Structures are given as structure tokens and as C-alpha cells.
Amino acid sequence: MAFDPNKVIAIAEAEEGYLEKKSNENLDSKTANAGSKNYTKYARDLDKLGFYNGKKNGVAWCDVFVDWCFVQAYGLENAQKLTFQKIGKSNSGAGCKYSRNYYKNNGRLFDKPAPGDQIFFYGSNLSDISHTGLVVKVDNTYVYTVEGNTSSDSGVVANGGCVREKKYKLNFNRIAGYGRPDYGITASASTTTTNAKTETKEEADMKYVTVTGGAVNIRSGDSTKYGKIATLKKGAKYEYVATSVSTGWHAIRYDGKIAWISNNYSTVK
Numbered sequence: 001m002a003f004d005p006n007k008v009i010a011i012a013e014a015e016e017g018y019l020e021k022k023s024n025e026n027l028d029s030k031t032a033n034a035g036s037k038n039y040t041k042y043a044r045d046l047d048k049l050g051f052y053n054g055k056k057n058g059v060a061w062c063d064v065f066v067d068w069c070f071v072q073a074y075g076l077e078n079a080q081k082l083t084f085q086k087i088g089k090s091n092s093g094a095g096c097k098y099s100r101n102y103y104k105n106n107g108r109l110f111d112k113p114a115p116g117d118q119i120f121f122y123g124s125n126l127s128d129i130s131h132t133g134l135v136v137k138v139d140n141t142y143v144y145t146v147e148g149n150t151s152s153d154s155g156v157v158a159n160g161g162c163v164r165e166k167k168y169k170l171n172f173n174r175i176a177g178y179g180r181p182d183y184g185i186t187a188s189a190s191t192t193t194t195n196a197k198t199e200t201k202e203e204a205d206m207k208y209v210t211v212t213g214g215a216v217n218i219r220s221g222d223s224t225k226y227g228k229i230a231t232l233k234k235g236a237k238y239e240y241v242a243t244s245v246s247t248g249w250h251a252i253r254y255d256g257k258i259a260w261i262s263n264n265y266s267t268v269k
Contacts, residue, residue, distance in 0.1 A: 011072045012065075072253070110177060131149075238252040
């Protein structure tokens with residue numbers, strides 16, 4: 001199955017300017033309720049999916065941001081396969097040092113970057129892994145990134161509190177390698193023709209959620225206690241993202257965001 005890295009890159013770039021929050025309020029706003037307590041929509045959404053081995057909202061979130069972008073782009077199962085992670089207690093968590101090891105242990109850690117790679121950085125001691133982001137562009141001099149929990153200051157800024165586009169010289173000594181998801185892009189496997197329509201292999205294999213109820217509310221979380229986003233008509237179909245491990249509700253992509261629909265009024269196919 002082939003995946004387009006430009007999809008995750010576009011999602012990451014759209015998050016530029018997001019500020020972490022001082023509490024669990026206004027998580028979907030880029031700038032409201034700004035603070036330094038590490039509360040974000042990225043951890044909130046992945047916590048609902050059971051992505052990690054525990055709840056991560058309120059902790060350092062550079063790696064959480066990258067994982068969230070992959071889930072937004074390709075859905076839960078594909079995101080975890082691409083980043084070599086698994087749901088369950090065996091998952092080490094949301095730390096960037098663990099994510100680097102996932103790539104390394106699967107032979108997917110490289111010295112030279114490509115768009116769609118996950119970039120890793122050493123700490124100031126040039127030993128520990130302290131930060132991560134997503135590679136969006138490469139030229140002969142620089143690697144360009146989008147990073148969560150950083151700042152606009154130059155250089156590596158871990159726990160900086162916002163999403164920013166940054167760049168580093170290719171020979172920067174704090175770069176600790178590039179984790180490369182297996183996007184599986186080849187000339188022969190990039191497209192498939194179905195009913196005279198040309199579509200990517202990823203689109204052909206994509207799952208969708210179909211509304212089975214007459215007028216169904218979709219919400220910002222995986223139960224009725226969360227706010228309503230919209231009301232959908234019976235038969236409407238939306239891209240499937242994942243299913244909550246705790247409630248069974250389905251996450252869909254709606255108007256560029258993750259929204260939730262009850263599994264009692266929808267099916268996945």
C-alpha cells in the first residue's frame with residue numbers, strides 16, 4: 001500500500017501557530033487559553049484513541065504532535081504501522097527517544113533527510129534524544145521542518161510551547177537522524193484504475209464511515225458529553241480515522257478536523 005508523504009506534510013504545516021494551553025479549555029483554538037502546562041488537542045485526540053500506554057495530555061508533546069499528524073493523514077492503524085508503533089501496553093509511550101528507536105530497530109533510521117521523514121535531535125550534551133519534528137522540505141543547504149512544542153527562536157528548542165516551521169543546516173551536529181516511514185511509493189504501485197477513475201492505492205484501500213441514523217450529531221469527543229460540531233444526514237460518508245478503544249465511537253475527518261460519531265448510528269467499511 002502506498003501513502004503520499006505530502007498529505008502528512010500539509011497537515012503539519014496547517015498547524016503552524018498553535019499554542020499549548022494552561023488548562024484543558026479551548027484546546028481546538030490555535031491561540032486561546034495559551035499557557036505552559038502542555039495541554040493540547042494533539043494529546044487529547046490520541047488519548048481518546050488509546051494510542052499510547054497511558055494518558056499524555058499535560059506532558060511534553062513534540063512527539064505527540066508528529067504522531068497526531070500521521071493519524072490525521074492516514075488513520076490510526078496506518079499511522080502506527082508507518083511509525084512502527086502498536087496499541088497496547090507494549091508501546092513505550094510518547095517520548096521522542098522511543099520513537100527514534102522504533103525506526104532504528106526496523107532499519108529505517110537514516111543520515112540524509114527526505115520530505116515526510118521524522119527528524120530527531122540530540123540534547124545539548126549531544127547524547128540524549130531531546131526533540132523531534134517532521135521534515136517538510138530539503139535543499140542543498142537546509143532541512144526544513146514543522147515541529148510541535150518548540151518556539152520561533154533559532155536552533156533546537158524543546159518544550160517551547162508552540163508549533164513552528166524551522167530550518168537547520170544539513171551538517172548541524174545536533175541532528176540525531178531521520179526516521180523514515182515506509183510510505184511504499186513506487187512507480188508501479190502508486191495508482192490503480194477502478195471504474196474508469198484513476199485513484200491512488202491509498203484512496204482505493206481507504207475506509208469510510210457511513211451514517212445510518214436519520215439525523216446524527218457528530219461531536220468533539222467520543223461521547224455525548226462533548227460539544228456538537230454538526231448534524232449529519234443518513235447515508236453521508238466520511239473518511240474513517242480510528243475507533244475509540246473505550247467507547248467504540250468512530251473518529252472521522254470532517255472539515256479538516258477529527259470529529260466523533262456514535263457507533264450505534266454509523267458503520268465502517
